[in-house]
Amino acid sequence: MSQPVSKPIILQVGPYPEWDQTPLDSAFEVKKYFEAQDQPGFLAEHGPTIRAIATRGELGADRAMIEACSALELISVYGVGFDAVDLDACRERGIRVTNTPDVLTQDVADLGVAMMLCQSRGMIGAERWVRDGSWASKGLYPLKRRVFGRKAGILGLGRIGFEVGKRLAGFGMDIAYTDIAAKEYAPGWTFLPDPLDLARHADFLFVTLAASAQTRHVVNGDLIACVGPEGMIINISRASNIDEEALITALQNGTLGAAALDVFEGEPALDPRFLDLDNVLLQPHHASGTIETRKAMGKLVRDNLSAHFAGQDLLTPVF
Structure with a gap:
């Protein structure tokens, strides 16, 4: 009897709306960093299994987070800005980065x-x-x-x-x-x-x-x-x-x-x-804050993750 195919394990840095969370949870095994009481301990426990990070533009991913995820392949940013991601740490390890331009x-x-x-x-x-x-x-x-x-x-x-x-x-x-x-x-x-x-x-x-x-x-x-x-x-x-x-x-x-x-x-x-x-x-950092745009952003985050794990070209690579 064949074993079920395991889902890629991803780290979710911050919460998403339910319309994004539900399909994300369905497609991947999601480790919710933002829910952890002991976040350094959470990273120490789950970091070695994390293959991708799903984050938001203002939250990013710093060097400590990236280094804790030894199997990390991709960071998918919900937002057009990626300055909160440590790009040097990503380049050093060949980690790909995507964002969500155009839709917002x-x-x-x-x-x-x-x-x-x-x-x-x-x-x-x-x-x-x-x-x-x-x-x-x-x-x-x-x-x-x-x-x-x-x-x-x-x-x-x-x-x-x-x-x-x-x-x-x-x-x-x-x-x-x-x-x-x-x-x-x-x-x-x-x-x-x-x-x-x-x-x-x-x-x-x-x-x-x-x-x-x-x-x-x-x-x-x-x-x-x-x-x-x-x-x-x-x-x-x-x-x-x-x-x-x-x-x-x-x-x-x-x-x-x-x-x-x-x-x-x-x-x-x-x-x-x-x-x-x-x-x-x-204003409360809500320039992209419409239902239509936020749904399109969430879909693009997931589509980049899915393309990566399917061995396909990334839709909106930063590098």
């Missing part, structure tokens, strides 16, 4: 533009103005700033940055961008190779860069000052791209007009000083 691009761009509109037009405060009776007792809401016809800067014209630009074009905005080189697919937008020049141009500066050691704190005090007291910075990339200390200082003293942020260092335990600022819109 449109939703991230949507939220970035929505954040710009919401903050520029003061929509959070205006909603409170209605609810708390201020409209009836105090009259019209204080005037805010328009969006259409103003200047936008896009720092990083990759997939998401390009989709942001396409949306901004609908507002008749003067669009410029910075990247490592001019992009042929940018339809008449202005290429500015120096990020400082882009910041000087922009009423609204969108940060849409991939995160890396080279881009860490690229949005620093000098660049923030160039955006200026009438400008706004919108970050839908990674928190590490912005020097948060410089950003908070500029928001506090008015040398930057406003910010709209979906990502933070140490999230969800963000710097409490953000909570005291009325010129920043705070």
Whole structure:
């Protein structure tokens, strides 16, 4: 009598929605790291049998986790960002890495533009103005700033940055961008190779860069000052791209007009000083947070795992 084929054993770093968890549990033998009370002990016990890691972009996999999994072949990231994965440790051992690009691009761009509109037009405060009776007792809401016809800067014209630009074009905005080189697919937008020049141009500066050691704190005090007291910075990339200390200082003293942020260092335990600022819109890292996109992301994580264990080409390899 033949023995049943054993399922590949994978390490799941963080929880997924039920619509992803159920098929993941069905296809693989899943060791749930996030449920372990003693996580180092859990890794010591199960690490030698782990062949793949399923993680989320903000959770990643550090060197200690990778080294604990001596049979590791693949890390499949739920998210487009993979900066929280120790890529050097992976390269040293020939471990493959995948992510979930493209499927979340449109939703991230949507939220970035929505954040710009919401903050520029003061929509959070205006909603409170209605609810708390201020409209009836105090009259019209204080005037805010328009969006259409103003200047936008896009720092990083990759997939998401390009989709942001396409949306901004609908507002008749003067669009410029910075990247490592001019992009042929940018339809008449202005290429500015120096990020400082882009910041000087922009009423609204969108940060849409991939995160890396080279881009860490690229949005620093000098660049923030160039955006200026009438400008706004919108970050839908990674928190590490912005020097948060410089950003908070500029928001506090008015040398930057406003910010709209979906990502933070140490999230969800963000710097409490953000909570005291009325010129920043705070969002809970949910730019890809639609049912449609999250289902597509989860499927792509599983499809990459399945392709690997079937000896097929990975669908979306990082390397």
